[in-house]
Amino acid sequence: MKARVTVTLKTGVLDPQGKAIEGALGSLGVPGVESVRQGKLFDVELATDDRAEAEATLKSMCEKLLANTVIESYRYDIAG
Amino acid sequence: MKARVTVTLKTGVLDPQGKAIEGALGSLGVPGVESVRQGKLFDVELATDDRAEAEATLKSMCEKLLANTVIESYRYDIAG
Amino acid sequence: MTAHEPAITPDLVAAHGLKPDEYERILSLIGREPSFTELGIFSAMWNEHCSYKSSKLWLKTLPIDGPHVIQGPGENAGVVDIGDGDAVVFKMESHNHPSFIEPYQGAATGVGGILRDVFTMGARPVAALNALRFGAPEHPRTRHLVSGVVAGVGGYGNSFGVPTVGGLVGFHTRYDGNILVNAMAVGLAKADAIFYAKASGVGLPVVYLGSKTGRDGIHGATMASAEFDEGSEEKRPTVQVGDPFAEKLLLEACLELMASGSVVAIQDMGAAGLTCSAVEMGAKGDLGIRLDLENVPVREDGMTAYEMMLSESQERMLMVLHPEKEDVARAIFVKWGLDFAVVGHTTDDLRFKVYLNGELKADLPIKELGDEAPEYDRPWVETPKAQAVAAANVDAKVGTREALLTLIGSAELSSRRWVWEQYDHIILGDTVQKPGGDSAVIRVNGGPKGLAMTADVTPRYCEADPFEGGKQAVAEAWRNLTAVGARPLAVTDNLNFGNPEKPEIMGQLVGCIKGIGEACRALDFPVVSGNVSLYNETQGRAILPTPTIGAVGVLDDISKSATIAFKREGEAILLIGD
Amino acid sequence: MNAAVIVFPGSNRERDVAAALRAGTGSAPAMVWHADTDLPAGTDLVVLPGGFSYGDYLRCGAIAARAPIMDAVRAHAARGGLVLGICNGFQILVESGLLPGILTRNKNLRFICKTQHLKVERVDTRFTSGYQPGQVIEVACAHGEGNYFADPETIERLEGDGRVAFRYCDAAGNVGGLANANGSINDIAGVYSEKLNVLGMMPHPENLIDGAVGGTDGLVLFAGLAKAA
Numbered sequence: 023m024k025a026r027v028t029v030t031l032k033t034g035v036l037d038p039q040g041k042a043i044e045g046a047l048g049s050l051g052v053p054g055v056e057s058v059r060q061g062k063l064f065d066v067e068l069a070t071d072d073r074a075e076a077e078a079t080l081k082s083m084c085e086k087l088l089a090n091t092v093i094e095s096y097r098y099d100i101a102g
Numbered sequence: 103m104k105a106r107v108t109v110t111l112k113t114g115v116l117d118p119q120g121k122a123i124e125g126a127l128g129s130l131g132v133p134g135v136e137s138v139r140q141g142k143l144f145d146v147e148l149a150t151d152d153r154a155e156a157e158a159t160l161k162s163m164c165e166k167l168l169a170n171t172v173i174e175s176y177r178y179d180i181a182g
Numbered sequence: 183m184t185a186h187e188p189a190i191t192p193d194l195v196a197a198h199g200l201k202p203d204e205y206e207r208i209l210s211l212i213g214r215e216p217s218f219t220e221l222g223i224f225s226a227m228w229n230e231h232c233s234y235k236s237s238k239l240w241l242k243t244l245p246i247d248g249p250h251v252i253q254g255p256g257e258n259a260g261v262v263d264i265g266d267g268d269a270v271v272f273k274m275e276s277h278n279h280p281s282f283i284e285p286y287q288g289a290a291t292g293v294g295g296i297l298r299d300v301f302t303m304g305a306r307p308v309a310a311l312n313a314l315r316f317g318a319p320e321h322p323r324t325r326h327l328v329s330g331v332v333a334g335v336g337g338y339g340n341s342f343g344v345p346t347v348g349g350l351v352g353f354h355t356r357y358d359g360n361i362l363v364n365a366m367a368v369g370l371a372k373a374d375a376i377f378y379a380k381a382s383g384v385g386l387p388v389v390y391l392g393s394k395t396g397r398d399g400i401h402g403a404t405m406a407s408a409e410f411d412e413g414s415e416e417k418r419p420t421v422q423v424g425d426p427f428a429e430k431l432l433l434e435a436c437l438e439l440m441a442s443g444s445v446v447a448i449q450d451m452g453a454a455g456l457t458c459s460a461v462e463m464g465a466k467g468d469l470g471i472r473l474d475l476e477n478v479p480v481r482e483d484g485m486t487a488y489e490m491m492l493s494e495s496q497e498r499m500l501m502v503l504h505p506e507k508e509d510v511a512r513a514i515f516v517k518w519g520l521d522f523a524v525v526g527h528t529t530d531d532l533r534f535k536v537y538l539n540g541e542l543k544a545d546l547p548i549k550e551l552g553d554e555a556p557e558y559d560r561p562w563v564e565t566p567k568a569q570a571v572a573a574a575n576v577d578a579k580v581g582t583r584e585a586l587l588t589l590i591g592s593a594e595l596s597s598r599r600w601v602w603e604q605y606d607h608i609i610l611g612d613t614v615q616k617p618g619g620d621s622a623v624i625r626v627n628g629g630p631k632g633l634a635m636t637a638d639v640t641p642r643y644c645e646a647d648p649f650e651g652g653k654q655a656v657a658e659a660w661r662n663l664t665a666v667g668a669r670p671l672a673v674t675d676n677l678n679f680g681n682p683e684k685p686e687i688m689g690q691l692v693g694c695i696k697g698i699g700e701a702c703r704a705l706d707f708p709v710v711s712g713n714v715s716l717y718n719e720t721q722g723r724a725i726l727p728t729p730t731i732g733a734v735g736v737l738d739d740i741s742k743s744a745t746i747a748f749k750r751e752g753e754a755i756l757l758i759g760d
Numbered sequence: 761m762n763a764a765v766i767v768f769p770g771s772n773r774e775r776d777v778a779a780a781l782r783a784g785t786g787s788a789p790a791m792v793w794h795a796d797t798d799l800p801a802g803t804d805l806v807v808l809p810g811g812f813s814y815g816d817y818l819r820c821g822a823i824a825a826r827a828p829i830m831d832a833v834r835a836h837a838a839r840g841g842l843v844l845g846i847c848n849g850f851q852i853l854v855e856s857g858l859l860p861g862i863l864t865r866n867k868n869l870r871f872i873c874k875t876q877h878l879k880v881e882r883v884d885t886r887f888t889s890g891y892q893p894g895q896v897i898e899v900a901c902a903h904g905e906g907n908y909f910a911d912p913e914t915i916e917r918l919e920g921d922g923r924v925a926f927r928y929c930d931a932a933g934n935v936g937g938l939a940n941a942n943g944s945i946n947d948i949a950g951v952y953s954e955k956l957n958v959l960g961m962m963p964h965p966e967n968l969i970d971g972a973v974g975g976t977d978g979l980v981l982f983a984g985l986a987k988a989a
């Protein structure tokens with residue numbers, strides 16, 4: 023089973039990379055970009071075909087490792 | 103207009119980060135994870151309400167900055 | 183040898199960068215048409231990058247000996263005795279083309295490659311330098327290339343854990359389409375514990391160590407020797423991704439393994455990894471090698487023999503081990519979390535035989551593969567002497583004050599702090615003189631002994647007069663070492679030029695090598711290692727001739743090393759020399 | 761003084777800190793492998809060294825914080841044992857929950873290696889007893905992600921409880937401004953745990969232990985620890 027986990031910064035947490043990208047886009051002549059926030063994604067292949075089991079695994083990997091919940095939120099989507 | 107850009111490594115390109123995460127999940131006792139590939143995502147706010155214009159901007163920012171098309175592929179999805 | 187492989191056509195031969203006469207030589211060498219895998223192996227061994235076919239004749243004229251030289255050119259890196267049983271191991275290598283295409287990863291893997299060259303010899307890397315040349319500051323790509331390359335050099339070295347203590351950065355429009363990234367690494371070893379590529383003993387296991395093999399950079403070695411054209415940016419998947427973390431583990435595991443007395447021979451996998459490393463270990467030791475590719479750790483399914491033989495995946499090594507030590511060796515690699523696989527053994531038939539699942543994919547004479555590579559005496563013309571310009575004939579457009587301000591504000595002369603502050607230059611706790619002076623100085627084994635190192639060249643001098651420019655680069659390196667109080671020891675060089683098939687470019691190469699040789703002989707300053715990068719051209723326009731000189735010297739007492747800063751007010755300033 | 765340095769795959773300043781401990785305390789530390797589950801008996805001080813543990817892939821220190829040895833380190837800290845995390849070690853401490861907050865990318869997004877002055881905020885802890893009140897010390901920075909961040913309540917608590925160990929300052933002791941190169945909130949360069957037995961700091965005292973190589977302001981910290989233990 024395939025899934026995608028996305029980890030994004032919580033609102034209010036400063037995102038220097040996003041800010042730098044905004045600046046760079048300006049100087050590259052890409053107009054009309056009001057804001058950019060950068061996040062991470064993980065494409066995961068799971069051994070199971072059982073949806074509930076997959077969800078449990080995904081939740082546990084997010085909580086234990088993929089997201090730092092001090093500053094980040096996560097969500098996961100199982101493909102198909 | 104809001105959009106999300108996702109940038110992922112092309113197939114076959116080494117992903118040291120994904121590899122390290124796989125290893126860590128194994129030793130954390132999260133079973134059944136066959137592979138992890140890490141990518142980036144960008145949540146973008148655009149000044150325009152015109153879909154075609156938004157697409158043009160997104161394409162240009164991906165090509166010029168957000169993705170390195172040597173090793174990465176990108177896609178963008180306009181919200182709503 | 184198998185049906186599903188492409189037929190060997192003139193086009194396929196040409197696509198492998200082999201000229202018709204070179205292909206003829208292959209036919210006469212093996213007495214039959216090569217298989218696809220064999221063609222790939224020849225293209226890897228016989229390209230400019232691995233065979234030095236255009237430069238070898240001239241490189242042989244360089245002085246390489248000295249009483250303190252333990253190993254000159256011909257191994258992964260040069261080795262020089264620094265007394266007290268210690269040796270310094272160093273080399274410089276280019277990663278120009280990959281860095282232009284993908285600046286971060288290109289520069290990073292360049293650093294990774296040269297660090298591997300040094301620790302393959304049994305040395306712990308203690309310092310890194312880098313010599314960078316970019317296009318004009320106002321060229322639209324320059325900014326992106328500078329920031330990517332600098333971040334890549336730093337990203338790899340910082341994570342690996344070696345201080346990057348020196349180098350140079352230059353700008354000129356002639357590098358607009360072809361930047362230069364020359365990386366140098368310096369390591370320390372015990373003079374009596376240097377490891378070499380030469381295998382000895384029949385029937386010994388050939389062991390694969392490090393990261394897994396993927397389809398990275400297949401044809402990268404060929405790319406490094408090919409001129410850029412407008413389509414180059416499309417031929418992209420040949421760029422490799424570096425993993426400094428894996429390299430750090432590989433370093434620790436290799437040094438531990440070497441200390442355990444298990445290693446007979448060792449060779450890192452650089453360009454055309456498995457091919458070059460296996461052939462070199464066998465050829466140098468007068469042995470044959472048999473590889474069984476199904477044992478190679480791979481990252482992707484369905485890799486062919488051709489792909490495995492040409493893959494440039496990073497952070498890999500090949501070793502010949504004492505058979506009774508196999509378990510000890512395996513345990514060390516498992517501990518460090520790295521792959522360890524017996525992929526073949528040494529034989530007595532002087533053949534290079536490659537099997538995949540029992541099927542013979544290549545069967546070639548091993549000595550000839552390396553030694554009978556084509557060697558060219560390419561036509562060359564002397565660079566015409568530039569007209570001397572009398573100072574009186576130059577208009578002083580601006581006053582001294584304004585001229586000085588223009589100079590110190592120019593990209594060429596402005597501070598490089600922005601660059602070296604992105605490099606960890608203090609790790610290991612031995613950096614006596616940081617970047618910013620004439621040479622960097624690091625302490626050796628707690629002191630008082632130290633090493634000084636520098637990298638220099640002034641390409642516009644080499645363009646005006648290759649012979650004088652070559653001499654000047656060596657002399658400048660020498661002066662930079664003596665300026666911090668070091669005794670110069672030896673040189674590594676990285677010869678970056680355009681297309682050697684053009685007599686004017688070949689003339690620049692010849693002139694510079696003659697100049698380097700002359701200066702090194704005059705100064706007793708042998709060349710112990712180096713690298714050649716040719717075909718640095720875009721759309722027919724060559725870079726400036728750029729023979730980068732890296733040099734290392736020794737200080738008996740670091741407390742006596744001199745620095746560049748004025749120390750007190752009111753002291754006399756002396757001008758030495760003329 | 762029994763010190764133990766934890767070696768993770770990708771640690772790269774473990775030798776530097778071992779040298780500093782030898783110079784400051786007079787005895788060599790035990791080097792403990794990340795996969796071990798116990799600290800050597802009688803360990804007084806655990807040091808998490810600088811480097812790029814596990815490549816710093818994912819987030820700096822995130823994977824190391826979950827290594828087998830870390831349970832033992834947590835137990836040691838809970839008993840009141842001393843724990844010092846430097847640079848990557850600091851990142852590991854926040855990821856493992858032994859210290860609050862998180863270290864994010866430097867505000868200029870670049871790795872920064874330079875000499876750095878720090879103001880010592882208090883000298884009544886076992887880590888800083890060798891310094892003078894208000895002393896400005898010179899150490900070295902070398903990091904890409906040293907931008908300390910925590911939510912306002914946490915910052916208020918840290919400040920209120922005097923748990924800020926060091927702040928970035930200039931040679932004259934002026935805190936912040938250009939001296940804060942990485943953008944850390946309140947110019948924070950190091951923080952203590954509640955019981956002041958765990959210290960995380962970004963700069964490297966272990967690279968300033970010798971007059972021949974830059975200075976000795978870092979040595980004082982290690983020498984002070986020897987006396988405190």
Ligand SMILES: Nc1ncnc2c1ncn2[C@@H]1O[C@H](COP(=O)(O)OP(=O)(O)O)[C@@H](O)[C@H]1O
Pocket residue numbers: 231232241244254255256257258259260273275299452453675676677709710711712713714
């Ligand atoms: N310009 C040069 N001057 C002196 N020696 C050189 C030069 N170029 C290459 N060499 C030597 O030739 C040998 C082969 O070099 P190279 O193929 O770059 O090594 P590697 O196998 O690490 O890629 C090395 O020992 C190198 O030191």
